[in-house]
Each structure stands twice: as structure tokens, then as C-alpha cells.
Amino acid sequence: MTHEVNITRMDAFTYRDLISSGDAVVLIPVGSVEQHGAHMPLGTDMMLSTKMSELTAQQIGAIVGPTISFGYKSQQRSGGGNHIVGTFGFDADTVIGICRTLVREFSRHGVNKIVFVNGHYENYQFVYEGVDLAMRDLAGLGEGPRVMLLSYWDFVTPQVIERLYPEGFPGWDVEHGGVMETSLMLEYFPELVQMDRLIDHPAAELPLYDLFPVDPSLTPASGCLSSGKASTAEKGRILAESIVTGMATAISGRL
Amino acid sequence: MTHEVNITRMDAFTYRDLISSGDAVVLIPVGSVEQHGAHMPLGTDMMLSTKMSELTAQQIGAIVGPTISFGYKSQQRSGGGNHIVGTFGFDADTVIGICRTLVREFSRHGVNKIVFVNGHYENYQFVYEGVDLAMRDLAGLGEGPRVMLLSYWDFVTPQVIERLYPEGFPGWDVEHGGVMETSLMLEYFPELVQMDRLIDHPAAELPLYDLFPVDPSLTPASGCLSSGKASTAEKGRILAESIVTGMATAISGRL
């Protein structure tokens, strides 16, 4: 049985109780609003980072939220590109500002252990900068929480990768809209996945560089960088188990 | 029967179809993550602005989202104050940046009619600035959508106010956590309201100025500025009807 871990659905008095020990762990999901092909919703990244966070939180007694739904610009080699209609790309400055404030606000609340759970490839460096600036802000006050930053797919074990990608793993960068995301969505948000609309195609072959202006012909017409056709809810369960176990271990061990 | 209007739960191909005419209206809910007493969740403002937007969208054939959940700092005279644990206050710069980007990105998609539906009192001027700067950005490109900015409670008619507040209406600023918000939550998110935890007290009497540092004793211990005790789901329905009708009329008439 699960209990409520997401603070946006929790009242302030309950929240204060949960963090009163000073030992509470907060997981902040970081996603995007970005096209994910014809078979998955624009909110895929924010939904999955939130779900992976909530599952982990339930396992280790942590709390979750609020979700950052506004991510950095989609890049062609990891998200198809920000020229695509349906994708919302925020400037570095805004992503950094959101993360910086969240660290500062949680710290003001008395929360000392914060984990950013990234679910949109392009975000990582900007979340990093936001946290780094917040730590600098708080240093001036003689304070400062411990913060961990990770991308959830990094916790899929090599064993699981080998098992789920028997014909070879294309890499997390071209996973965009592929087997991992689709399987996780099938397991956790099946009503939002339409497998019959999925466009099958080989993994995109992208160059070793980025181009401005982008060359749209390099992105498959689906907007996905690899095909989610082989996805199943069961794979989603296996992936999630690997991710949650890994994250739970890392957080409990280091924060 | 309702249909999906929220773009975060919609795939990119469907989204593109819906906006392809160039005539689509997008409603962007603007809320906050902010304490709302012991009886309502931190996400109250983002949930209600999203719900009012979705109901309106269904009525006029518009679409909704993504929701801005990160609002400007809670101020004592309208939200209890940003010193309270459970409230997350973002700098002007960040709120402005989010709104500015959303206008630019929707405009890039080809959307020409945008409505910001505010549900957190403090946000208004910063959303205004974000839109204004985006219009300036787009002027340089010879483009620019039409944008409407409103706070949803302004569409509650005087007749409804008179009917629902028979002992006198305290004003929208001290509504924070009061009868309107609680009634709307009871109607649309009953599972997230705990009326048995509601703390009853007279409306806060706040001075004609703001103080820094804030004097916490001026905010009721509940964190609400007026009591939600008289709230009912039925009042929520009446309020929503007034709001949705008003917004629908305004949007259809002017955009």
C-alpha cells in the first residue's frame, strides 16, 4: 500500500511534521514539456521523473516535489531539437533560477537533504549550476543543505540493459521516445500511451556535433530518436525496479 | 462528457492538429506551491487555476497548459507571507522568465491567442512583465500573438459574491485559504480537502502597508487570511460556473 509522498497534495501542517526532524529527504523531479512522438504525451519527462521519485520516496521514507516541468531546450542529439512544434525550451537562466530557488526555499524550511531527479537529458548542467549558485548563496548565511543530483536512467543496471536491449543498447541520449520511456509510461500511465500510433523506425544516426540553425532532416519524422516498438509494461516494471533500487541505495548511502 | 484539453497529457501530433488553424486559444494556468492552512494542499493554487482553465477550455474549444506551478513570493496581506514553512516563493526574475518563454514558445508553434489564468494573487504584475517582454522580443521578428491576462476570481459576479458571502465580502486579497478556494477544492478535489482539520478564525486584520522583516504575528496561525468554514462543494459549483462563464465570454469576445 502506498501513502501520499508528494508535497503538492499535502497540507502545510503535515509537511512541517514530516520535515521537523531535520533529517527528511526531499526528491525534486525535473522534467520538461516536450514532444515524445505520436504515442506519448508532451508531459512524459515530468511524469516519469515524478513517478520514479515517488516510488523511491515510498521506499526510503522520503517526500517528493514540487516537479519542475519547464526544462532546458530540447537538443537534436538527445531530444530531437527545439525547432519541433510541441516542445517547450526554456533558457538556461530560467532553469537555473528555478533550481536555485528551490534549494534556497527548502533550506529555509529546514530541509537538509535534497535530491534532484532529472528526467530530461538536456537539463543536467543547468540544474547543476542552479544548485551550485544556491550553495554559494547559502554559504553567505553559514548554512547549506546537502544536495544530490542525478539522472534516473543512470541507475538502470548493466544487467537490465543487457536483458532489455538484446540487440544492443543505443545509449541514453537517443533513448528519447524509445523503449525505456515508452515501457515506463506503459507501466505507470497506460491511459496516456497509444501504441497503435507509435511510429517505428531505426535509431537516428546523428552527427558528432550540433548545428545552428538545426537541420530538421536529421531528426526522424516521429520526433523520437529510437523506436519504442519493443516496449512493454513488464519492461517498464523491470526498469523501474532497477532505477528505484539504485536511487534508494545511493540516497540512503550518501545523503 | 469531457475530452482531453490539457496539452501535457496530449501527444505532439494531436497538439499540432489542434493548433494548425492558427485560431486556437491556449490557456496557461498560473499558480504557486504555497501553504493553504491545515485543510488544503500546498498545490491548491496550481490545481484551481488549472481546473478553471480546463473547464473554460472545454466550453470554448480551447486547450490548456502547461501549468506554471512556481509563483512569486507569498505576501503577508494576500497569502500570509513568504516566511511560512510550506510556501515556495520565486524571485520576480524567474516568474517573468517563465512567462516570457511560454509566450515565445507558443508563438513559435504558431499559436496566436494566449490567455494567462492567474490563481495566485501575488503573481499578476510579474506575469504582466513576462508577457510585455515577450511582446517586445517578438516585435523584433515582426510577429506577436494576442495575449490576455486575468485572475480567475475577478470573474465571480457581484451577484454570486452577494449570495455566497451574506455577511459581507472580505475582498479577494484575504480570500487566501478562505471560502472561495475551499469551496472550489471541495467541488473539484474533495479527496485533498480535510474539513475536520480546518482552523476557524475571523478574517485577518492586516495593516495598510508591508513590513520587512515581516511581523509573523499578523498572520493567523492557520496561515489562512480568512476562514473556509462556511465552504461547501455547492458553493464551489456556483463559483466555478460564474468564473467559467465570465472567462469564456471575455475570451471569446476579445481574443
Add this chain to the structure above:
Amino acid sequence: MTHEVNITRMDAFTYRDLISSGDAVVLIPVGSVEQHGAHMPLGTDMMLSTKMSELTAQQIGAIVGPTISFGYKSQQRSGGGNHIVGTFGFDADTVIGICRTLVREFSRHGVNKIVFVNGHYENYQFVYEGVDLAMRDLAGLGEGPRVMLLSYWDFVTPQVIERLYPEGFPGWDVEHGGVMETSLMLEYFPELVQMDRLIDHPAAELPLYDLFPVDPSLTPASGCLSSGKASTAEKGRILAESIVTGMATAISGRL
């Protein structure tokens, strides 16, 4: 008899003497350069906020200045709109920066009690942010003055409103260029008011939302939102007395 209270007309040695106790109160007027119809000067807001501040300062032994003459963009529902020639609208960032610096600089001087006296409706939230950021800056130094923020018209008592607006009070938002501002100018800067040029018209009826781009037809051709025709210097005296008494009481009581 009055004495000099404005620090811009005061030498530094005198200024240092006046603030040496650490108990001095400084009032900072915040205005704008904005069209105020055909009968009043562009500097109306900066002149009135300065004058109200100086009168209050003389009553409570405070000092005044420097005046912030560069205000946030005029908005249609409170100032006619920033599209009008003769109005100067500054970005949020600049207004915030000015206020933030003034708090920091007065604090560096050893001034511990600061009041921002707003005289341009649109400024309020941006002054608030400037003060809030300065308080954060100074927290890092273990310092920080007490700051009060107000708009001067909020201190006109209900009794005075009832007396001066016998046919009903339209609200401070549409006061722009109306009876209050004109009467105060007639009392304090009569040489700058030309009642024979005043354009009479009903109060503007403005919608419940803002539109971008603005619809200029919603603002009366005068640029004012209500008519100042009923203005007299005597009303100016009555208004000023109410304002000054209220501000003096609030400042003395709380700072």
C-alpha cells in the same frame, strides 16, 4: 514653519548628524514620469509622492529622498497604458534594482528605518521585490534595516473618501489623473496645473483583464481614467491631511 527635510538639498555633514542616532526614519518617494492628461505635468507622480513624504517627515522628524522618478510601465487599467506618448515605462528589473540599491546604501549609512512611499500604482510589486532582495543581501552580512512599503492613497480615510466623492468612489486604480491627484496638485503645485485644459469625461470602463497588444480605444483620449473636474485646492488639503496623519501614525507606530 518648515525646515529642510529633503536630503538632496542637504549637505553630507548635516545628513550624517541627522542619522547619527541610528534612529532616523528615511522616506523614499517612488513616482514615475507619466502622462497625466492635458492639465497636469508628466512629473505628477514623483512630485506628489515627494510632497506627501516631505509633509509627513516634517510632522514626525524624519528625512526624505532621494525620489525615484523612474517607475514601472503604465498599465491601461491604472495609468492609461504604456503605449501613450509622454509616458516612460521602466522594466521590472530596473525598478527592482533601484529600490534594492537604495535599501543597501541607506543601510550602509547606518539608517535602520526606511519607508517607501509609492505614488504610482504600477510600482508596488516591483518595489516590494527590490526591498525583499536587499533584505536577502543584507542578511548575508548579519544586518538589515526595518523597511515599510505603502502607497500614499491607502491612507485616505473612508470618511474623507465619502466626503470628497459624494457620487461614489471609483477606486484608486482609475484615479489616474482624477480628483485626488488634481486636487493635491492644485494645493501644492498650482503653477503646474491648467484647469482650463482639463478634459472632462466619465470614468473609464475597463475590462477585467489586460490585453497585449493594448487596445488604445479603451483609454479615454485625455489619458486620464477619471475626470479631475471636481478638483479643488481645498480638497487637496483635506486629502493631504488624511494621508499625512495616517502615514505619520503608521510609521511612528510600527517602525
Add this chain to the structure above:
Amino acid sequence: MTHEVNITRMDAFTYRDLISSGDAVVLIPVGSVEQHGAHMPLGTDMMLSTKMSELTAQQIGAIVGPTISFGYKSQQRSGGGNHIVGTFGFDADTVIGICRTLVREFSRHGVNKIVFVNGHYENYQFVYEGVDLAMRDLAGLGEGPRVMLLSYWDFVTPQVIERLYPEGFPGWDVEHGGVMETSLMLEYFPELVQMDRLIDHPAAELPLYDLFPVDPSLTPASGCLSSGKASTAEKGRILAESIVTGMATAISGRL
């Protein structure tokens, strides 16, 4: 006989008439609020830049204002230093923002000829940057006024310098609070100068570099960098005549 040239004391309709030809010249005075010894007011720089602008405007049919009273930080080698109580130093960012907006706003009004008249040594580079950024902003719109930037003392002719400083001219950088400023104030704002409070001392001998933190012992106790003792209103008239003639010639010849 003089006529009103300052737009802050002018109504919007008159202002619009004056600029309607598209050929109007606007002079924007740039000053500071800064200690100027025991004998002159904090507002000296803003008063003098405004006065020099108004006199020039009257001569060439231009208009003036609004005055920028918030200047860049006082530096030890030109203003005594920003550590001194009574001096208000604004960040580069704020000074730049103010100037950038003024160019944009005047350009929006249809004004095509703008002159910044600097009266605070430290401002120059930041006004320059503000104008440069505004020109870039406006280039995107295919617009752009002609802008001139000057410091008023540069128009004192060598002949006048030789005549007024018979024992050798110390340079405009150490003029702060000296003979030029004091003489101009005696001529135009005599009621604000107290010659009996003037502190006489040799010109400051300042090093070839700036130090952080500043060494306060390098600034004379008066806060002035040279003595204003030899000042007279007559010298003020001679200086002003030279300045105004030079500025008028330059503006008429080049804009």
C-alpha cells in the same frame, strides 16, 4: 525671459506638440546623489547637469528631462569614494538599464535626437553602454535615434580654464566639490551653498591606481578632492557661458 523646457513640468499634450516634427532635441541630464563636502548639497550633480541642460535647451530650442539622479558608485580618484556616508552608488547594471530604457522610450515617442549630459564623472562608461544596448535593441526594429553623449565640463574652453585657474588647473577628476562645481552652484542655487561651512585644503594627491578595499585616509576629510574656496558666482556665470555655448554648438552642428 525663459520658457519651460523641462518635460517633467510639462503636460503630455504640450510635450507631444513639441516633438511632433520629429526634429526635436531632448537633453537628458545625468547626475548622482553624492556627498559634496560640508558646503554643497547631495544633489549637486543632478542639479548642475539639469541646469546646464536647461540653459542649453533654451538657447537651441530643445527640451530637457527627465533627470537621472542615480549615478554609478563614487570612485576615490574622482568623487572621494563610495565608502563615504551621504553618497549613493548604483551598480553598473542599474545605471545601464535606466539609460537603455530612456533611449528606447524616447524613440518610441518619435524623438530622434537625444543628448545625455553627464554631470557625474563616474557615469560616463555606463551611460555609453546603456545607449549602445538601446541602439542594438532598436536595430532589431529597423529604428534608432541619433544619440550624443558628453560630460558638460569638457566644454569649458582652455581660455576659461586658464582664466579661472590662474595657479594651474588640477584636472576635472579632482574637481569634485571644487571651484567649478561650487561656482556654478553659487550662480544657480545660491540658497543651497554655505560658503562659511566650506573646508579649505590642498587638492588631494591620489595614486595612479584604485584600491579595494579603499584606503579612506587618501580622501580629504571634507570629501572634496580640491578646495572650492576661490569660487564665486561670477566664475559660475563664466563657466556656464562657456559650457552652454560649447554644448549648443556641438549639438546644433552634429545632431
Add this chain to the structure above:
Amino acid sequence: MTHEVNITRMDAFTYRDLISSGDAVVLIPVGSVEQHGAHMPLGTDMMLSTKMSELTAQQIGAIVGPTISFGYKSQQRSGGGNHIVGTFGFDADTVIGICRTLVREFSRHGVNKIVFVNGHYENYQFVYEGVDLAMRDLAGLGEGPRVMLLSYWDFVTPQVIERLYPEGFPGWDVEHGGVMETSLMLEYFPELVQMDRLIDHPAAELPLYDLFPVDPSLTPASGCLSSGKASTAEKGRILAESIVTGMATAISGRL
């Protein structure tokens, strides 16, 4: 025989000739000033990105420079961490601003083909943002060059990797101070490498996340993430040949 390709050592008239066709390619090296163990200089990244750029430029008739020596903060999992003395980490904002300006300035000069050659792992996303913002700036002017962004090590072919790392390739992230960088330095800047000071140790085993504050014990005492012991100048030649060939092909083929 080589000829001068670096514009910082070239006069402006020669530079103008070289770019006058509108077809010139400019390579901009991006590095850092960062500790690289006891055996290599702080300027390693800026020197190598400049050298790889110059070699490529000589092959394809391009020009090079100026080098960006100020890179983003060193991160523990790719550069040892920014807590280490000898490393200089710049904020995202500054790195972005430098790149944005360079694109704008080269575009103003009439250069239409620009390549950023990254040599400091952490920089990539911030260079990307700088270029993206510059493209947005220039869009407003109806202009815009073609820009390519790459990290030079991505052009080392799998064949070369297999040959030079016979015991397995640890990944470019932990290459910091390892065999590639040391071999390239031995080939091109042998006078700046002191192999006798090289500290030998196994490749660092770093976690799947970043921690704030950093745990210094996770970085080897050398500051390098893998050992450069197996480095030789010959390996440097082989690596450079692979890199230069790959970059030359990519640039010639796509820009």
C-alpha cells in the same frame, strides 16, 4: 610548412582580406584554466583546443581564434571538481555571454561559418546556450551565420581508441589529465609536460551522481581522473591525426 591562421597574431587588414569572400570558416577554441595534475599546466585545455583548431584550420584553409580560456566550473566526475586550488570555474552566465558575443561579433564582421571547438568537458551545454541566444539575437536582424559545436575528442575514431587503450577505454569524462591529454601535450607542448612529476593511479571510480558540497575524497590526490603514465608523443600524433581528419571532414562537409 605552416602559415599563420590565428587571428590574434594577424593584423586587421589581413583578417579582412581572409574573410572578405563571406565563405571563410572561423574555429573558436574553448578551454579552461584548470588543474591538470602535477605534470601538466593549468592552461592545458585552452592550449589543446587551440592547437587542434589550428591544425584543422591549416588543413581546410580556415582561421582560428580568439581562444576562450575561461570555462565553466570543473565538475568532480569530469574534471576533479571546482573545489581544487588551481582550477578557475566561471558561472554559466559568463560562459554563455562570451560565446554569444563572439557569434554576434563574427557575424557583424561578415563571417558566416563558425565552429566552436570545445576542449573542456563541462563547457558544452553553456556554449550551446550562448550560440542559441546569439542566433535568436541575430534572427531579429534577419541575419545569422551557420554555427557548428563539437568537442574535439569525439573525433577520435573507435579504431584509434582501440589501438591506444588496449586495456579498455575508460570514457572521455574521466580522461581528465589522462592518456589523451598528456599525449597531445607531449607532442605539441613538450616543454610544459613533466612526466617525472606524473602521479600514477587507477582511474577514479566516481558515483552516478553529483554531490554538493563535493566530497573531496572521491577525487584522486593528483587531481587527474585517470593516469597519463602510458602517454607518449607518438600517441599524441596518432590522436591528433584522427581528430584533425575528423573535424576537417565534418566542417568541410556540413558548413
Add this chain to the structure above:
Amino acid sequence: MTHEVNITRMDAFTYRDLISSGDAVVLIPVGSVEQHGAHMPLGTDMMLSTKMSELTAQQIGAIVGPTISFGYKSQQRSGGGNHIVGTFGFDADTVIGICRTLVREFSRHGVNKIVFVNGHYENYQFVYEGVDLAMRDLAGLGEGPRVMLLSYWDFVTPQVIERLYPEGFPGWDVEHGGVMETSLMLEYFPELVQMDRLIDHPAAELPLYDLFPVDPSLTPASGCLSSGKASTAEKGRILAESIVTGMATAISGRL
């Protein structure tokens, strides 16, 4: 005999040893990439400020670097203007950010004595602001180094000026590309100077103001503001000796 003083060519362990006493002096050269006529390279300013710093450092046991090669926009009255192809002008914000970070980073390293050695006229005020903001940042941490800011040419003595400019000294502002810079380059970087390409012309006669948009006809076609024809390596030696002696004395005496 000289030894290595430039930290970019120094390994981190050696650097740490050199600064371990807490008494080390670091000189940071500040230059530009800017056209310097047909006879000198674009990197002239960064090369000369670096060389003057290194020579001084060798004399007083200091260290040097890293060089800031990205300077503020060239201005017509001191550098010919930023409209010229071959000149790279950075925004105030970027120059300020670079300097601010360098002070913060050196301070983090434990360096307490920092000197900015400016070699590009236009930079001065922006370096000043960068240092000032860094000092404010560090004040919050209860830290802060001593920082000196200078332009190297200010240390050429009047005796040397009289000797090297027998026909009258035109001023450092119009020195751009003239006798001082050319002579110093001839002495220290002779391989980069082409005296046969030097364009001889009288010193530019520039007005007492800046114009936007710039009037290109006011800058000589060479891009230089005075002629370097009379330059010799010997003059370079004499100038350098004066500069280095002066800087060494100032730094040793005051830091």
C-alpha cells in the same frame, strides 16, 4: 635570467606552493582583441598587458595570469570604434562577470593580493565594477583580498613622455596603435609587427563627445588614432622600464 611566472604554463602543484604563504601577489592582465592598424596584430592589447605584467612579476616575485583577452567595446575616441571589422567588443555584463569571478576564484585559492593590469583603455570602469561586486560577494563570507586596479601606461613617467614625444604628447586616449604600443611590440613581439605596412597620418582629431551611430569618417582609415611611425624597439625598452619600475614600486608599496 627569467623564470616562469605565468600560471597558465605552470602545474597546479607548483602554483599551490607559490601561493601557500598567503602573501603571493597575482597580476591579472586585461586586454582585448581589437584592430591595431595594418602593422600590428589583433591581440596587441592582451599581449602587452601580459608582457608588462610578467616583467613586473619577475621583478617583485609575483605570478601572472590568466589573461583576460575579451575587453569592452572599442570606443571611437580611444580605440577607433566598435564598428570596425577586426574588433571584438564585449558587453559590460560579460567583462564585469569575468573580473568578478577571477577575484572570487583567486580568493578561494587563498590569494590575498591581486592586481588587475589594464591594457585596453575602455575596460577600466568595467573591471572596477567587477572587482567591486566581488568584494561585496566576499564580504558576505567575512573574507576579501586586497585588490589594485591600474592601467599600465599611467606609470610612464612625465620624464619619459617628454623624452619620447618631443613634439608633444597627444594623450593616452589617442595612443591606440601609436608610438607607445608599436614600440613596445617592436621590443617584445617584433615578429608580429610589420613596420612596412604602417599607415602614417596625423593624430586623429576627435570631438568632445560620442555619437551613436558612430560616424566612421572620424576614425582614420588605418584604424589607429595616432601614427606609430616614430616607434623603435629602443623606445619600447625605455617605456617598459618606466612602466615596470612604476608598477613594481606601487604594488610593493601598497599591497
